[in-house]
Amino acid sequence: MYKKIFILLICLLFILPGCAKPDNGDISNEGSSVSSTLDEGGITATSGDMTLNENGENIELSGQGSSGSGDVPGESEVSSGSTGSIDTGATTMPTKATVTGTTKNTTPTNTVTQPQSAHNLKNGMLLYIGYSGGPTSAFPYPSFSKSDIETLLDAGVTDFILIPFGQYNFLKAGDTSSAILSHSDINGITQSQIGSSSSADLAVIKEEYSNRMDLIMNGSARGLDFLVDEYIKNMNTVLSANSKAKIWFSFPDIDVLPLSDRYSAVYEQHIYKALKSKISATVWKENIAGFYYACEGIVQWYTPFNTNNTTDFNNAIVKNMRYLSNVVHADGKRFMWIPYYRSSASHSGAERIGHVANKTDIFDYVIMQPNYYFNEKEAPWMPLVKASLDSGAVVNYNKYVVGGTKTSKTIVTAELEIDARVSQSSFKARYDTYVSNFKPFVGKLPFVYYAGARDDLMSPEVLQCVREMYK
DSSP, X not given: OOOSHHHHHHHHHHTSOOOOOOEEEEEEEXXXXXXXXXXXXXXXEETTEEEEEETTEEEEOOSOOSSSSOOOTTOOOOOTTOOOOOOSSOOOOOOOOOEESOOOOBOOOOOOOOOOOTTOOOEEEEEEESEEOOSSOOEEOOOOOHHHHHHHHHTTOOXXXXXXXXXXXXXXXXXXGGBSOOHHHHHTOOHHHHTOOOHHHHHHHHHHHHHHHHHHHTTTOOBHHHHHHHHHHHHHHHHHHOTTOEEEEEEXXXXXXXXXXXXXXXHIIIIIIXXXXXXXXXXXXXXXXXXXXXXXXOOSSSSOEETTOTTTTTOHHHHHHHHHHHHHHHTTOEEEEOOBOOXXXXXXXXXXXXXXXXXXOSOSEEEEBOOGGGOGGGTTHHHHHHXXXXXXXXXXXXXXXXXXXXXXXXXXXEEEEOOGGGGSHHHHHHHHHHHHHHGGGBTTBOEEEEOOSHHHHTSHHHHHHHHHHHO
């Protein structure tokens, strides 16, 4: 969703990193055996050179980022034809991470409806708050006013998801003495933690992470205490417009993915408990619906994924997810995730998402990003996301339910994607595909809009589309 040139540059500098060498894994489909090299959206790469081929085009990338394609005002829903050079202080982009285990797939069967709860998600809207930017600089998002919130409420929005994109994931507080990770932590990463048998890959990954941490710690890093204050400020703005509005906070994205589980207790203490201590018991009970997990995928590099272990898949990201899920659910709150959807013979994104969504109760809601609005080349994902909603389970590129059968209570639905460019015919045509596919589910399933930062979201064209969808 790169809307303005300066934000596009930020996206290229910060959001896109993460394109690394693919994992290799064997995935068995019912009736056929598929053995494939898994990569990100058709990207292939080799250790020691940074030239990647995506859809027949060359890209040079360096650095590991949040989660690939995803929702960030500006935006990280990046065209597969984009090119750019990203400097995070490292020189190479390795690694292989394996997907292991046997998966039997079945065709979709039925639609799942969500259980009754006062904190059920209904008509959601992502509100980007605080600061955004690359590792070395940051800029504030435009603030939302009481009048803005009233307008969104009038358009049918019921749930406000407060989401940051600044560098809030290295410091507990606003000084380097409160760093969450150290260089010794990064140097202690093992081959098993990255899912690779290559010591060369491991060495390069450590260098990547160390260089990235130095850039951020000396640049745009802000503490979790700052983020909590931003949440409170924006929560008060929402509640000033409607005292009954539902609010969702976010656990920030994590940069050092193999050490994601190191963030578990930190996020519990410095986000969850910090927020609860600053919010009245009445507001916490009546208005705080739940939390959003900001990492937008279980990326195919830097972490292994073993489908035979349905507790955490031997994956540090999933361990972090499960820990925070337990914290949220123990307090009677809901937990949502909005990963980007990709599925093909060479892409295991949907397999990883699907095993979490279909086989665990970590999340109450898994809301898939089709990405089609931003990139016409992403058209193949739309019917697969629609098939997932039809079945109530994440399906793969063959429209088989990932994992064979769905055993979780997780609600599977889709993100609605839009920005101010919807006034242009090509973008409007793609947006209309969302309407035709997902409008029949409104009122039966919850949805969340990504509509960019404040200025795009509050444009008349976007507000009219939101109103028509939610009303």
